[in-house]
Amino acid sequence: MNQTNPLRYLLLYIPFILAWLTLKQYHASYLIAWLGSFFIFYLSYSGLLKKLPSDFKIIEQLMRPIFLMQIIFAGYMCCTSIFYYLNAIGYQYLDYTGNSVMFQDDIYGSIAKCQMFYVLAHGALVHGILAKMDYPIEKKYNLYTSSMSNLLLGISVICLPLGYLFGKVGALSQFSVQLTGLSFVAGTIALAFAVKEQKKTNFWFAGALFVSNLMNALVSGFKEPIIICVLLLGVFLLPVYGKKVIPVFSILLVMLFFILPTFIGNFRKLAGQGLALNEVRDQSIDAVFNSDQEALQDDNWTFLIYRFSEIDMFMKYVNT
Numbered sequence: 001m002n003q004t005n006p007l008r009y010l011l012l013y014i015p016f017i018l019a020w021l022t023l024k025q026y027h028a029s030y031l032i033a034w035l036g037s038f039f040i041f042y043l044s045y046s047g048l049l050k051k052l053p054s055d056f057k058i059i060e061q062l063m064r065p066i067f068l069m070q071i072i073f074a075g076y077m078c079c080t081s082i083f084y085y086l087n088a089i090g091y092q093y094l095d096y097t098g099n100s101v102m103f104q105d106d107i108y109g110s111i112a113k114c115q116m117f118y119v120l121a122h123g124a125l126v127h128g129i130l131a132k133m134d135y136p137i138e139k140k141y142n143l144y145t146s147s148m149s150n151l152l153l154g155i156s157v158i159c160l161p162l163g164y165l166f167g168k169v170g171a172l173s174q175f176s177v178q179l180t181g182l183s184f185v186a187g188t189i190a191l192a193f194a195v196k197e198q199k200k201t202n203f204w205f206a207g208a209l210f211v212s213n214l215m216n217a218l219v220s221g222f223k224e225p226i227i228i229c230v231l232l233l234g235v236f237l238l239p240v241y242g243k244k245v246i247p248v249f250s251i252l253l254v255m256l257f258f259i260l261p262t263f264i265g266n267f268r269k270l271a272g273q274g275l276a277l278n279e280v281r282d283q284s285i286d287a288v289f290n291s292d293q294e295a296l297q298d299d300n301w302t303f304l305i306y307r308f309s310e311i312d313m314f315m316k317y318v319n320t
Contacts, residue, residue, distance in 0.1 A: 004050045009131065011049065012123035015039055019116040026108035030085060033115040037078040037122050044070065044126050053135035060239050065129050073125055078118040081311040083304040085111055092301055110315045117318070118311075149202040152190035156209055159183035181225065184213040188229045192236030218267075218281050223260045230256065261303035262296055263288050 015036020022029040043049050044066060053061060061067060088107055090098045145151045163179030166172040187209040194202035210229075217225040234249035266284040288296075306312055 004130070006131075008049055009127050011043055012040055012127050013120070016116060016120040016123055019112070019119060023109075023112060023116065026112045027089075029112040030108070030115050033112070033119040034079070034082060034085075036119040037074050040119070040122050040126055041070075041074065044130065050130045050133065053133070055136040057239075059242070062235050062238065066126075066133060070122075070126060070129065074122045076308075077310065078115075078122050080304075080309040081111070081115055081118065082309075083301075084306075084309045084311050085115075087301075087305050093297070110319060111311065114311050114314045114318055117314075147193075147197060147199065147202075149190045149193040149197050149199055149206065152186045152193060153202060153206055153209070156183045156187035156190060156206075159186065160209075160213075180216070184217065184225060184229055185232060187213055188233050189236055192233055192240070195237065196240045215281075218263075218285075223256075223264055226260065227253065227256055257303070257308070258296060258300050259288055261307075262299040265299055 015033055019029045019033035019036065022032060045052065052058065052066070053064075086092075088111060090096055159179045160183040163176045163183060166179060167176035187206055190202065191206035191210050194206045210233075214226065214229070217229070230249065230252060234245055234252075237245050237249075263284050266287040267280055270280040270283055
């Protein structure tokens with residue numbers, strides 16, 4: 001792969017420099033830093049700094065650091081702060097409602113400073129990834145298997161009961177979550193490979209396992225396992241169906257982000273009352289369907305501000 005002039009990597013730090021120079025102009029600095037992450041995305045994927053590897057189609061490279069790591073880090077850490085910023089200036093979604101909380105005078109300065117650090121970290125991350133990106137990598141090991149879906153289903157089936165058993169043993173309970181999570185992920189990817197390999201038996205078995213794991217995830221009290229597995233399924237189905245799956249999974253993820261905050265909020269509230277987990281799950285599902293649209297929107301907006309966006313915690317850290 002062609003080497004890049006090291007000076008060209010300085011382009012990645014232009015958003016940080018501009019945000020730093022305008023730091024006293026809080027809103028301008030924040031917007032420069034926030035939009036700067038999209039500028040870094042453009043630089044990393046356009047080939048201006050370094051051409052993307054050509055050993056695989058782009059759609060088959062999504063698990064590589066330049067895609068997966070950058071999108072998770074920058075997309076989750078750097079770009080989601082816009083919801084917190086909109087709330088700070090008095091907006092809920094696109095409706096101006098006025099500031100419901102009396103912010104301190106320096107709240108905008110703190111937001112701008114943290115976003116400046118975000119875009120600096122984003123630039124540094126991409127700098128490191130691109131500088132060391134050298135494909136194709138020489139293969140040292142090869143996994144020979146007649147069917148990836150068979151292998152992944154085997155891993156999923158083995159890990160699921162092990163996770164359950166380990167959860168019953170005090171000293172081994174720490175491995176229960178990891179084994180259960182591994183079963184969930186392996187089963188999800190097995191479903192995608194079953195579709196790719198056109199194995200109907202594996203497809204139905206993996207589908208049933210996916211639904212079973214999904215129901216178990218609903219009683220975990222966490223949103224992440226559900227969202228991650230749906231996202232993984234979409235990523236691994238992309239090479240099979242191409243861009244046709246993007247709108248489907250985009251809509252599905254938006255629905256999850258809209259519904260899960262209310263579900264998880266009710267679940268945690270009811271779980272503290274000593275009810276059985278299955279009963280708590282069912283009542284929480286009923287709460288989602290019985291909630292009016294305004295309640296769902298309020299729960300989702302709170303989730304977008306304080307959970308989906310983590311800048312509030314970062315601000316507390318920076319200001320201490």
